[in-house]
Amino acid sequence: MARHFKKREARRLTFCVQTASLATFLFLLFSVAGPLAELWLPADIFLRLDPLAALLTPAASRQWVPTLAPGLALLLLTVAAGRFFCGWICPFGATLTLVRRLTKSFAPRLKKNAASRAGWRHIKYFALLTMLGAAALGVNDFYWGSPIPLITRFYALLLHPLLLLLGNFGLTVGQPLFAAFDWTGLSYLQVNLRRFDSLYFLLAFFGTLFLLEHIRPRFWCRYLCPAGALLALFAIRPLWRRRVAACTHCGRCVRDCPAGAIDPDTMETRHGECFVCRACVTACPERGVAFGRGSVVALSGRASSSPLPSRRVFLGATGMGMLLAGVQRSGAHSLLGADSQGWLLSAACIRPPGAVPESRFPALCLRCGECMKVCPANALQPAWLAAGPEGLFSPVLTPRRGPCEPGCNACGRVCPSQAIAALPLPEKQWAKVGTAVVLRERCLAWAEGRRCVVCQEVCPYGAVKILQQEGLAAPAPVVNAARCYGCGYCERHCPVRVPAIVVEPLNALRLNGGSYMEAGMSAGLSLKPQNREGAGAAPDQTRSLPEGELPPGFNE
Numbered sequence: 001m002a003r004h005f006k007k008r009e010a011r012r013l014t015f016c017v018q019t020a021s022l023a024t025f026l027f028l029l030f031s032v033a034g035p036l037a038e039l040w041l042p043a044d045i046f047l048r049l050d051p052l053a054a055l056l057t058p059a060a061s062r063q064w065v066p067t068l069a070p071g072l073a074l075l076l077l078t079v080a081a082g083r084f085f086c087g088w089i090c091p092f093g094a095t096l097t098l099v100r101r102l103t104k105s106f107a108p109r110l111k112k113n114a115a116s117r118a119g120w121r122h123i124k125y126f127a128l129l130t131m132l133g134a135a136a137l138g139v140n141d142f143y144w145g146s147p148i149p150l151i152t153r154f155y156a157l158l159l160h161p162l163l164l165l166l167g168n169f170g171l172t173v174g175q176p177l178f179a180a181f182d183w184t185g186l187s188y189l190q191v192n193l194r195r196f197d198s199l200y201f202l203l204a205f206f207g208t209l210f211l212l213e214h215i216r217p218r219f220w221c222r223y224l225c226p227a228g229a230l231l232a233l234f235a236i237r238p239l240w241r242r243r244v245a246a247c248t249h250c251g252r253c254v255r256d257c258p259a260g261a262i263d264p265d266t267m268e269t270r271h272g273e274c275f276v277c278r279a280c281v282t283a284c285p286e287r288g289v290a291f292g293r294g295s296v297v298a299l300s301g302r303a304s305s306s307p308l309p310s311r312r313v314f315l316g317a318t319g320m321g322m323l324l325a326g327v328q329r330s331g332a333h334s335l336l337g338a339d340s341q342g343w344l345l346s347a348a349c350i351r352p353p354g355a356v357p358e359s360r361f362p363a364l365c366l367r368c369g370e371c372m373k374v375c376p377a378n379a380l381q382p383a384w385l386a387a388g389p390e391g392l393f394s395p396v397l398t399p400r401r402g403p404c405e406p407g408c409n410a411c412g413r414v415c416p417s418q419a420i421a422a423l424p425l426p427e428k429q430w431a432k433v434g435t436a437v438v439l440r441e442r443c444l445a446w447a448e449g450r451r452c453v454v455c456q457e458v459c460p461y462g463a464v465k466i467l468q469q470e471g472l473a474a475p476a477p478v479v480n481a482a483r484c485y486g487c488g489y490c491e492r493h494c495p496v497r498v499p500a501i502v503v504e505p506l507n508a509l510r511l512n513g514g515s516y517m518e519a520g521m522s523a524g525l526s527l528k529p530q531n532r533e534g535a536g537a538a539p540d541q542t543r544s545l546p547e548g549e550l551p552p553g554f555n556e
Contacts (some may be wrong), residue, residue, distance in 0.1 A: 377402025399502070
């Protein structure tokens with residue numbers, strides 16, 4: 001009974017530490033860019049700890065990324081203490097454990113023998129080597145399997161909008177109750193809903209992983225996670241590891257090990273697969289298992305199967321990664337060679353202010369979704385093919401969803417990889433993202449001769465002017481490209497259902513370093529936001545309406 005109680009206490013301790021780590025991760029994520037986030041930890045500390053991003057981002061971008069150095073330090077700690085990050089800290093693993101516990105009572109019973117083959121562990125090494133091969137040629141493909149960016153995207157882009165939608169539904173249903181008790185504050189409370197693209201992909205991806213949890217605990221961590229494979233390579237013989245002093249081959253440690261790190265035939269430990277959770281210590285009836293320094297006692301004359309893939313698999317996976325990188329670079333819509341002639345750029349590929357040049361942006365961006373989550377106007381969205389196949393899930397500005405606020409620089413402050421520069425506001429206001437273009441065939445003034453001045457009234461930079469044009473019955477909008485920042489206020493507020501003025505990435509200012517203000521002035525730009533509140537007109541545009549003229553946005 002005492003041993004059973006101790007076993008339960010050990011599992012409870014592991015679960016509590018994992019839950020605390022997940023709670024810290026969620027607190028930092030949902031308070032990102034807020035006053036509380038930087039009090040005791042950087043808001044993106046978990047993203048900085050991702051070992052796969054720390055190794056492959058500099059390799060793909062050909063530059064040192066100092067903010068990701070903690071991930072490299074984690075690799076060194078893994079050499080000493082094994083894969084403790086996977087067993088105790090990783091929010092991805094903690095989420096999988098939590099989902100398995102919450103759904104255990106009503107989840108379908110699935111066969112477990114299909115995932116018992118040791119060869120399945122080679123999948124994660126194959127994925128890691130493929131990503132290494134691609135990174136060697138300057139292509140970032142690791143965002144498909146980098147665990148911390150993936151789980152950040154899950155909570156920020158999928159779960160967060162669903163919780164906001166649920167809260168809005170609760171406020172709507174509770175309106176009669178609020179009115180009955182005269183709760184005026186709740187009656188007027190509104191929830192700012194968020195909407196993001198690529199949610200069906202996130203739902204299918206994580207739904208599959210949650211289902212696989214009922215085939216094998218930590219299925220992702222055991223067989224699929226390329227970051228786990230990287231940590232396993234550094235933890236093949238850790239200094240602090242599992243030691244066995246006595247063994248009766250009862251198999252209890254094998255059954256209780258959540259990582260499947262103990263060979264059931266030889267009872268030897270695959271140290272690269274061990275999560276250092278200590279479940280085997282409490283499971284052993286002989287009390288013959290402990291963690292510490294020292295040699296490992298051989299338990300069997302038979303050698304356990306190698307945890308690493310064969311040389312043929314190594315060469316094949318690396319070659320596959322290089323082949324994929326070559327195909328991506330050679331594609332007609334690839335932006336990896338954006339400095340050459342003939343490259344194609346979608347009109348929808350408008351990057352956040354301060355983004356590095358497009359030839360380097362896909363290699364630096366982790367696709368974590370932090371910038372999209374923190375954008376107050378919900379303007380940043382995950383891209384599909386607007387930025388080429390190598391730009392999947394990277395952030396693009398969607399002005400029709402929301403404009404880029406002149407007084408906001410949150411996206412750069414939360415970017416963990418410096419793909420978006422952390423610019424102070426005076427610099428950010430010169431980081432031109434594009435230029436507004438009037439589509440005359442749709443414009444009420446140009447196409448129909450109807451009076452409309454909305455784009456001029458909402459423009460915070462004073463770049464749109466309403467001028468009388470020869471042959472037109474009403475004045476029509478004209479954009480001064482030198483004053484246009486590309487913020488998208490005009491597109492967002494255009495009263496035409498399909499906007500008649502749109503922002504395109506024309507003359508966007510994107511630097512590898514240096515001052516945006518100096519570069520903008522050298523280019524002849526005059527990007528000076530006018531004092532205003534909200535999205536309304538600037539003070540110098542406020543005027544009384546001439547007799548017979550309709551208010552802005554009202555058409556004759």
